Amino acid sequence: MPLILHNLLQHATAMLATALDLGTREARLEAQILLCHVIQQPRSWLAGHDRDPVHAGQAAAFDALLQRRLGGEPIAYILGEREFYSLDFKVTPAVLIPRPETELLVDLALERIPAGHPCRVLDLGTGSGAVAVTLALHRPQAEVVAVDQSAAALAVAEGNARQMGARNLRLIQSDWYSALDGEKFDLIVSNPPYIAATDPHLAQGDLRFEPAAALASGADGLDDICAIVRSAAAHLHPGGWLLFEHGYDQAAACRELLAQAGFEQVASAADLAGIERVSYGLWVS
Missing domain, CATH: 1.10.8 (Helicase, Ruva Protein; domain 3)
Known part of the structure; x- marks a missing residue:
């Protein structure tokens, strides 16, 4: 039968x-x-x-x-793709699986990138390129630079950029800002690792299969965020913005880091579930 x-x-x-x-x-x-x-x-x-x-x-x-x-094994890895911002991105176990809550980071970035005007955007820790490619496609006049320390991740991002026609995107292998040689930008975005290294969730569900370097960041999950905030001013034009995603309980700590680093108009934005998911600040000096 x-x-x-x-x-x-x-x-x-x-x-x-x-x-x-x-x-x-x-x-x-x-x-x-x-x-x-x-x-x-x-x-x-x-x-x-x-x-x-x-x-x-x-x-x-x-x-x-x-x-x-x-x-x-996560479905995204089984199928080799995941939808993000209505685009289909190829993913492999070399990159973090794009998640819907990260679309908030893209929304906030697009609000700060003038449509039809040239500007320079930096995506730190690009992974699959989901954020960088999306920004490049929605703001074709922008020059988007995306960095990742993983060559395997950059290969995935390069394939996604090529498939989707994001010609205004440049990919660089770099540990955060290390290979940028003093380049400055109008906007810096990042979805960095922000889970505490001892968090039991790392041994559960899909996280077991995703690259650990893209997930965990020190005892409190803030090591990489601290590094990003600390060095951001050297790579921002006056009037430039820094925006980054973080954990559900890290917003207050992230705002404090931004304020201590001299950023103004510091705030956090909540996702559709009401969780403060992205913090940001304006560099004026």
Whole structure:
């Protein structure tokens, strides 16, 4: 008897819910995403075809992906891509998986980059290039520079920039500002590591598979943020902004770091969940 799409999804949903401690809705969504990747159809297609038979080859390919997910591997790495700001970015285990909350960083940056006017933007720790490529595409008159200390991450970012046609983006291998030779910018953005090195979440869920260097940053998670804030003024034009993402409980500490470094108009912005996710300041001197 041929496998029926509905039955295949129902079985996979139950397995995912049990193995990964997911709610039924989330487990079914993951099962649908994996199956649609195999059969090369949008999720909307499933509604009218849930009684269709599934070919043995498709069922085997789906099961192979399902087993990887049951082992905890993130879907983004299994599929090799993740949507960010309505763009499809290629991702590998060499880079952090782009997350929806980081779109707030892009929103705030775009508010500070004049449309149609030249300016210079720096993205520190670009990873997949999600932030830098998005900014470059939305502000084609800007010169965007993106740095990462990982050559493997830069290769992923370069592929995304090329695929999406972000020609106004320059990629540099650098440990934060070290390779920038005194270059100055109108805006600096970053989604740096900000998790405390001893945080138990690093050993749970998707984080187990993501690059540790892109996640953890010292005993309180603020080591890299401190380094970014401390040296930002040397790379900002007067009137330039520094914006960076941070953890759910780090906003007050980040504002204090910005104020101590001489930034003005220091503030934090909340994401859709009401969590202060991005802090920023204006460099005037």
